[in-house]
Amino acid sequence: MSKSQDKTPAYWYGDATPPLSARMLAGLYGWVVALRAKLFRAGVLRSRRVPVPVVVVGNLSVGGTGKTPLTIALVQRLQKEGWAPGVASRGYGRRNEAAAAWVEGGTAPSEGGDEPVLIARRTGAKVRVDRDRTSAARALVAAGCDVIVCDDGLQHYRLRRDVEIEVIDGGRRYGNNRLLPAGPLREPAQRSAQCDFRVVNGGDASFGEWSMQLRADNAVPLQGGRSRPLASFGGHRVHAVAGIGNPKRFFEMLRGLGIGVVPHAFADHHRYVAGDFDFGSELPVLMTEKDAVKCAGFANEWYYSVPVTAELPEAFWVALLDKLPEKRSGQPSEAGLVQK
Known part of the structure; x- marks a missing residue:
């Protein structure tokens, strides 16, 4: 995994009981959320049209x-x-x-x-x-x-x-x-x-x-040029980069096409620098389109964006x-x- 990883608490999506401190803060947070909603309904806080x-x-x-x-x-x-x-x-x-x-x-x-x-x-x-x-x-x-x-x-x-x-x-x-x-x-x-x-x-x-x-058909080179079918990476290993809210979804999509994924999960909205891609092996790099907009300045011919269509x-x-x-x-x- 990458040195900058997704830090979602395991208990959010698991069976473990959250720490007492987190549960207490959640109670306070819930009270604030409910109060805010009540103030909007009462017109104390106003919505604008x-x-x-x-x-x-x-x-x-x-x-x-x-x-x-x-x-x-x-x-x-x-x-x-x-x-x-x-x-x-x-x-x-x-x-x-x-x-x-x-x-x-x-x-x-x-x-x-x-x-x-x-x-x-x-x-x-x-x-x-x-x-x-x-x-x-x-x-x-x-x-x-x-x-x-x-x-x-x-x-x-x-x-x-x-x-x-x-x-x-x-x-x-x-x-x-x-x-x-x-x-x-x-x-x-x-x-x-x-x-x-x-x-x-x-x-x-x-x-x-x-x-x-979400349909993904092509991989687009960040340096420009013709795109290639995403399925053409099937049977090959790639570095997969995702700095989104749920990186696992991107990795699983690639694996579903038979691509050998070396996963690198970064925090959502991560600000990339060239050093983040020192992975130790020269393989194609497939990344989400959201990540790609931040990497064009230092990308080489191995870097590809994977656009998706809803x-x-x-x-x-x-x-x-x-x-x-x-x-x-x-x-x-x-x-x-x-x-x-």
Whole structure:
């Protein structure tokens, strides 16, 4: 394994009982979460509306569940349907998180955040990073966007939303169903019932959930040039690099294609330097697209990005679009708004 490893506590997704200190802190955290929700419901803390529909993509658990691939697919589908979507994100991991900024495909990940840069590159949509998603949404509206997609904003109640999409890791689900830090949950599992859509990434979708699969077909050289079929690495050993919320998912996907994986799991949003890739053996390096945007500056001909595409049933898109007002109407749908 890499010298910079994923540090998810084993008891989050295992049978072990969390330490007493973690359980006590989880009780305090739960009290704060409940109080905050109550203050929003009572109007003491106020949600702000923007004059276009808002779709929030998020999760209840900490770590990667597949939000970014779904956000990309959502933006691309909205564009296909004639909308001009803009993406609001916090831009976690960028150098100055206190400052709002526009993100384009050529923005350095250290300035825009790895996920916003990836979204901008894949979609060409306007992307605004700001700790205050409401301010980001307003800037996007002023820039001509007629629908806002809020990336990882399920708990950001200051921004009123039309549609909430929860993304669930189909393998890990909610782990031990405990709140932070005793478990992986940001909010109680019961909060899921308030979301308009529950999308399950991999695994089996239950009643009332939508299945999402991430398809990876090609490996793209970071130095440029023609991509090659990902399956062409089958039967060969590679260094697999993943600095995402659930690195194991990436490794298992590669193994499913018969690729011999030497895994290197880094912390989510890890800032790579060339020395991180001193693995001691010269093998092809396959990495997630999110990691690749941060490694192009020192990559050699052995480095490949593995893009993924989120695939969902057509019925999901029909149901989602039905939640939105007529496109380009400029006014949010009162019926579909979630009152926070």
